[in-house]
Amino acid sequence: MLAGCTPWPAEFADSYRRRGYWTGETLGAFLRDRAHRFAERTAVVGAGRRWSYAELDTRADRMAAGLARLGIGAGDRVVVQLPNRPEVFEVAFALMRLGALPVYALPAHRRAEISYLCSFTEAAALVVADTDAGFDYRELAEQVRAETGGPEHILVAGDTGGRAHMRTLEEVREGGGAGPGATAGPDPGEVAFLQLSGGTTGLPKLIPRTHDDYLYSVRASAEICALDTGTVYLAALPVVHNFPMSSPGFLGVFSAGGTVVLAPDPSPATCLAAVEAEGVTHTAVVPPVAMLWLDAADGGSQAHRDLTSLRVLQVGGAKFNAEAARRVRPTLGCTLQQVFGMAEGLVNYTRYDDPEEVVVTTQGRPISPDDEIRVVDSDGTEVAPGGLGELQTRGPYTIRGYYRAPEHNAEAFTADGFYRTGDLVRTTPTGHIVVEGRAKDQINRGGEKIAPDEVENHLLAHPGVHDAAVVAVPDRFLGERTCAYVVPRGAGPARSELRAFLRERGLAAYKIPDRLELVDAFPATGVGKISRRELREAVRAAHAPAEPGAP
Numbered sequence: 001m002l003a004g005c006t007p008w009p010a011e012f013a014d015s016y017r018r019r020g021y022w023t024g025e026t027l028g029a030f031l032r033d034r035a036h037r038f039a040e041r042t043a044v045v046g047a048g049r050r051w052s053y054a055e056l057d058t059r060a061d062r063m064a065a066g067l068a069r070l071g072i073g074a075g076d077r078v079v080v081q082l083p084n085r086p087e088v089f090e091v092a093f094a095l096m097r098l099g100a101l102p103v104y105a106l107p108a109h110r111r112a113e114i115s116y117l118c119s120f121t122e123a124a125a126l127v128v129a130d131t132d133a134g135f136d137y138r139e140l141a142e143q144v145r146a147e148t149g150g151p152e153h154i155l156v157a158g159d160t161g162g163r164a165h166m167r168t169l170e171e172v173r174e175g176g177g178a179g180p181g182a183t184a185g186p187d188p189g190e191v192a193f194l195q196l197s198g199g200t201t202g203l204p205k206l207i208p209r210t211h212d213d214y215l216y217s218v219r220a221s222a223e224i225c226a227l228d229t230g231t232v233y234l235a236a237l238p239v240v241h242n243f244p245m246s247s248p249g250f251l252g253v254f255s256a257g258g259t260v261v262l263a264p265d266p267s268p269a270t271c272l273a274a275v276e277a278e279g280v281t282h283t284a285v286v287p288p289v290a291m292l293w294l295d296a297a298d299g300g301s302q303a304h305r306d307l308t309s310l311r312v313l314q315v316g317g318a319k320f321n322a323e324a325a326r327r328v329r330p331t332l333g334c335t336l337q338q339v340f341g342m343a344e345g346l347v348n349y350t351r352y353d354d355p356e357e358v359v360v361t362t363q364g365r366p367i368s369p370d371d372e373i374r375v376v377d378s379d380g381t382e383v384a385p386g387g388l389g390e391l392q393t394r395g396p397y398t399i400r401g402y403y404r405a406p407e408h409n410a411e412a413f414t415a416d417g418f419y420r421t422g423d424l425v426r427t428t429p430t431g432h433i434v435v436e437g438r439a440k441d442q443i444n445r446g447g448e449k450i451a452p453d454e455v456e457n458h459l460l461a462h463p464g465v466h467d468a469a470v471v472a473v474p475d476r477f478l479g480e481r482t483c484a485y486v487v488p489r490g491a492g493p494a495r496s497e498l499r500a501f502l503r504e505r506g507l508a509a510y511k512i513p514d515r516l517e518l519v520d521a522f523p524a525t526g527v528g529k530i531s532r533r534e535l536r537e538a539v540r541a542a543h544a545p546a547e548p549g550a551p
């Protein structure tokens with residue numbers, strides 16, 4: 001396995017193969033197989049284009065050949081920051097066919113995140129869009145180059161705007177000839193790509209997923225979600241996120257021969273129009289987006305839309321309030337499926353034949369009979385059935401360690417290989433999981449995960465900041481928002497200055513605190529050295545207002 005990754009112990013790997021979970025297929029071969037089976041069917045619609053399975057397959061081959069000509073090959077890391085456009089699939093499959101690893105960045109990431117990803121992974125290339133949603137990613141790529149001295153290649157979906165040191169994807173593809181770019185292809189037990197974790201530490205961790213483990217979760221998800229060639233899936237969230245990628249996501253749709261429609265943004269105006277125009281049957285959103293859609297369809301701006309094609313609305317990424325959940329069927333006329341997953345692996349779904357009450361009040365049950373889950377107290381002892389505790393899991397598609405993070409791994413995984421999810425849950429007698437809270441240093445801002453540590457470190461870099469604590473405050477719409485409490489040094493900076501400072505440091509907008517409060521001092525705790533976590537608790541208790549009716 002790629003250096004810096006933790007393999008499954010041999011007895012587990014053998015058993016996952018024996019039980020038919022790991023089939024020895026690579027993601028590159030998977031697309032080839034589907035291109036043979038579903039050749040002329042439409043694989044992807046987006047940005048004004050429609051590609052058949054055969055076309056996507058040919059493009060991926062040509063792109064692989066072109067990337068190989070640039071010197072990109074097995075084991076190389078390539079940071080991919082692309083919005084929801086068809087090229088994202090072409091590039092991802094091309095890289096995976098070469099055995100090179102896409103490192104998926106979110107479109108919302110900025111210089112701080114992209115520079116870190118490029119340096120940490122020693123990326124050979126960075127792939128960006130020209131512009132999207134009013135933002136110029138080529139300028140961002142230039143800043144990353146200036147800051148890190150790398151990566152060697154900058155490839156642009158669209159137009160380079162005359163920048164001589166960048167190449168367009170089209171040039172790369174045309175430079176490759178007819179393909180095939182890849183020869184024998186990578187080992188299915190190898191890492192196929194790296195995905196970002198939500199993060200609980202100062203620097204985000206990277207999640208290595210293998211061809212074998214990921215494709216198992218994809219096939220099983222497509223089956224649970226009953227996808228087929230008639231499936232039209234709307235990707236409303238950025239497809240580089242695990243949820244729209246594999247739960248069942250675009251890969252599940254490709255597995256079944258359906259069509260993926262790429263939405264440029266998750267707004268009700270864009271997405272409900274797309275449902276009507278393309279006859280969308282399935283889609284996936286985070287809770288705040290679901291609430292916007294419900295309001296828009298329920299006498300709001302999109303009330304005139306014909307949504308009869310829609311069969312399933314998946315909601316996940318953060319806890320979906322039961323009251324909102326109850327509105328889904330009457331308002332949108334479709335089945336709700338709750339999805340509780342994590343990029344590290346484990347994904348839970350409510351099933352289509354679960355009673356409505358289970359669908360509305362639980363976050364589902366695991367994909368696999370071999371997903372081992374246990375609920376433990378703070379000492380690591382299993383609680384009685386139905387009791388509240390932290391969820392730990394291991395199984396055929398849950399990683400055993402983050403990439404190049406031995407110290408963090410020693411904390412994030414138990415000695416017997418269970419991943420400590422940091423989620424506080426209880427299970428029901430039917431085996432469904434209810435997420436009740438969190439035991440980890442993370443803020444879940446409507447599905448977007450923020451590590452307080454990371455934001456605090458940026459604030460502490462300001463000379464006028466003595467100390468900072470970033471905490472979650474309850475919010476009816478997003479579930480949680482962020483508030484940064486800052487103890488200034490001397491006169492200290494103004495709040496607007498601190499915000500501008502964080503933006504200048506190149507932090508993604510969703511990580512910039514919603515609220516900034518300047519305070520004289522943090523509460524004294526009586527004891528000597530306390531953890532950041534305890535400090536945040538004390539700050540929250542002293543300052544944060546309790547919001548009536550908040551979850």
Ligand code: OOB
Pocket residue numbers: 197198242243247315316317318319320338339340341342343344347363421423435444447449
């Ligand atoms: C998904 O993946 P990540 O890696 O962005 O975040 C995982 C964390 C979980 O540990 C949990 O804290 C939270 O997000 N979460 C939920 C949830 N789904 C995720 N909390 C409550 N209810 C839910 N339904 O968010 C993700 C990955 C694959 C599929 C779906 C979501």
